[in-house]
Amino acid sequence: MTVGVCSWSLRPEGPDDLVAKVLETGVGAVQLALDPLRQSWGVAETLAALDGAGIEVLSGMMMMEGEDYSTFETIQVTGGVRPQQTWEGNLAAARANARIAREAGIDLITFHAGFIPHSPDDPERAQMLDRLKTLSTEFEQQECRVALETGQESAATLVTVMEELESHSIGVNFDPANMILYGMGDPIAALELLVPYISQLHIKDASPSAVTGEWGSEQPVGAGAVDWSAFFALLEQQSLDADLVIEREAGDQRVADVIQARQLIEAQLGGIAR
Numbered sequence: 691m692t693v694g695v696c697s698w699s700l701r702p703e704g705p706d707d708l709v710a711k712v713l714e715t716g717v718g719a720v721q722l723a724l725d726p727l728r729q730s731w732g733v734a735e736t737l738a739a740l741d742g743a744g745i746e747v748l749s750g751m752m753m754m755e756g757e758d759y760s761t762f763e764t765i766q767v768t769g770g771v772r773p774q775q776t777w778e779g780n781l782a783a784a785r786a787n788a789r790i791a792r793e794a795g796i797d798l799i800t801f802h803a804g805f806i807p808h809s810p811d812d813p814e815r816a817q818m819l820d821r822l823k824t825l826s827t828e829f830e831q832q833e834c835r836v837a838l839e840t841g842q843e844s845a846a847t848l849v850t851v852m853e854e855l856e857s858h859s860i861g862v863n864f865d866p867a868n869m870i871l872y873g874m875g876d877p878i879a880a881l882e883l884l885v886p887y888i889s890q891l892h893i894k895d896a897s898p899s900a901v902t903g904e905w906g907s908e909q910p911v912g913a914g915a916v917d918w919s920a921f922f923a924l925l926e927q928q929s930l931d932a933d934l935v936i937e938r939e940a941g942d943q944r945v946a947d948v949i950q951a952r953q954l955i956e957a958q959l960g961g962i963a964r
Contacts, residue, residue, distance in 0.1 A: 700944055708720075711945055720747055733790050748933045752801040754801060757770070770803045772804035797833065803851075804818060840865050841872040852887045898915055911954050
């Protein structure tokens, strides 16, 4: 179990800036957003900078084209593999990102699938699962697994998706804060349901919204509603040995907030985090 930080949480301007900020956090590993490498940073330059600083790349992340998180309504329409108008672009990006992952030796990529309908009879659900199979195949051909971010559907719905996708290399990137932000149920109960499918865990915190259908608010780790004692107790009880990646997507003190999260992890794990 290794502790890392999401590269995008640090809002780096380039590979050298990423390295400097990761070192400042005291964390020795990253989940690396692949799209900047593909679009402007350069793969070799980024990998050389990270390797030169002794920073391990735990996994990669892919953004989907056209996602609009401004409201619940906009992300439901634009999120993940759901929109027809962005599907071909996302497929092309996935093929390019899969080649980058292979070059970088990354064997796990995470992304949001989008809001997957609960009902097995919903035709949009069938189309989304077919698209996830297609993306999984693209990454699998480059010796890479994929994991779906949690939050945009209930844990119970995601379990049924995992069962339907059983023959593909698809797992779950569990984010307890997302369950709260999207109003999709208690994160500890969700974690317990999803344990068999978890490939990686995000360490992020949030407070729920008082209004159904509106965003909760992201908080520094330890300041939100996630019961971290119960979270880590469940990981130990289930012997879940997945990497822990700190994610922070709000606020203007990203490095300080990542340090706070790292310290909480170290306290929970008895100081064995690295």
